[in-house]
Amino acid sequence: MNSKIATVLMLGMLAGPLSAAEKLTVVSFGGNNRQAQEKAFYKPFTSEKKVAITADDYNGEMAKIRVMADTGKTSWDVVEVESPELLRGCSEGLFEPLDWSRIGKKEDFIPAAVSDCGVGIFIWSTVLTYDPKKLASAPQGWADFWDVKKYPGKRGLRRGAKFTLEFALLADGVAKEDVYTLLGTEEGVQRAFRKLDQIKPDIQWWESGAQPLQWLAAGDVVMTSAYNGRVTSAQAEGQSFEMQWNGSLYDLDHWAIVKGSPKKALAENFIAFASAPVQQKHFVEAIPYGPSNTKTVALVDEAVGSKLPTSPDNLKNARATDAEFWIDHGEDLEERFIAWANK
Template structure:
């Protein structure tokens, strides 16, 4: 064989090998680590966001679960070993993480336009886009009861949550001051529009803890979102707070005899954020643009009862699902938006007070 022929065959082999390597390590083998809350929500996001994104781009999603907060991402950023690409966070944590330099900035103009062609700036609801976070759904802290425990009619108002004489039985509450302090102060007669003004004072906080004192000995504290529906199903509690999506899943998909009480719901946005120094920053931002498009947000409601965070997304939701969302007209009218600004300013202090309060008899 001539030398030239050998060289040509070698070159062709090298090119073929190179293509094989690119195929194994290129776009089709790329992956993003997306961290969420687990349970019904993560399953819903997998169907509405992650699977469609993989089908479109070939990028695989490595889904992981955490319990919220910034402790883990802070440790990653400060150590210079960031392994997460996208987090599903509370909007409060998006604001806090941004202020602490733990999160990447996101340009609103880079997000998908509305289904009607409107700009993302106009289509997203007020405060749904932060410089470091993009709202991916509207969720709510609510409470629910087991209808079998109250055959003559269950609680109807936020004040009933704290009335163990009229509505006896164990309570389940999240082991956090968030929502609990708001509920307590509303149950004590403070109007929704004045809640954070009152809680910003020592007197207001003391007033809220006195209301919580009423049910402290009858309360079982939960930390993971899967716990309250299970506690209710097991008869461990008669009434419990929970994320509305978890309750919807238990009621509609599992047939549990639970009733949600929407009065006093404390609602907020979930938000996609990108840890500072993500090794796949550009792909992470591409994922967020895709997942927060109105069509994707509307599709999420087919799997869990969390509402879209943008107007044109709401218009795409089925009539069957609309009444189950925190944003349904009657539900929304009785709700309170969780204040990211308030919890940014007072969160550390109130967490300490809450922990100290729990430790006392």
């Protein structure tokens, strides 16, 4: 055989394993969240495990995942999902059941982070947010949010039934432990909408996480509901915003593996890596969401930890969002909300 041809063939054989390096597609909600994940999870995983991460974004829609699961043509491996979508997708067979022996000890995670098809990534909260420079006194909860005489001006709320109905009942004096029990009754739903009627002309509805803080900075609203991570990022940029954690609602985002992924074992390795305390520490330092691994807390600087939803002081008067409630009642309540809002 010609020596030059033999050399080319040998180089090709040597290069083969390099070009065939393992790859994994991880899909998240994008923005600052994805940037933090790239820093804390994707790049270190690639460096340590020699696995190339293809990062993609989506807005949480399940349609594409359902098509992949139904057809067996799976182009996504790991996806970030919110709690209701995780529970619904798991029950519908859209996600792979997880082998927790490959991921970690369940007792190391907060209970809500552990499920058959998902592993909690982080905890986020929706909080009452305001600019103390523009108010005579700090609002103490949702009852003050509803007090347009004491705090005149527009206030921002997320356009949708979820969170909005809970906040209305909290403002009406319902104990946080009783919110979902009451909201599961016709009487409770009517009570929430009657409460919303009181401030309907004063509400400015937001639909993206950036809007409420833009409005607060511009003086378009005097207070608003907002995502805690967005508020802390705005604080770091010099805004004087404050968060009132009393009556806040928190939830988790989770990792899940799309049904039919040919890389389930590799995907579980990635989830295990991303769920380790040191990786979650890096994530929390990049974006202020609470870690799901309880051993992370001790690694986080106190100045950072005090601004997280998982801080004991912040959790004290907070309420977990009831994902199963919204699976059971979400469609009906969203329809009723839209009809009410459009009146």
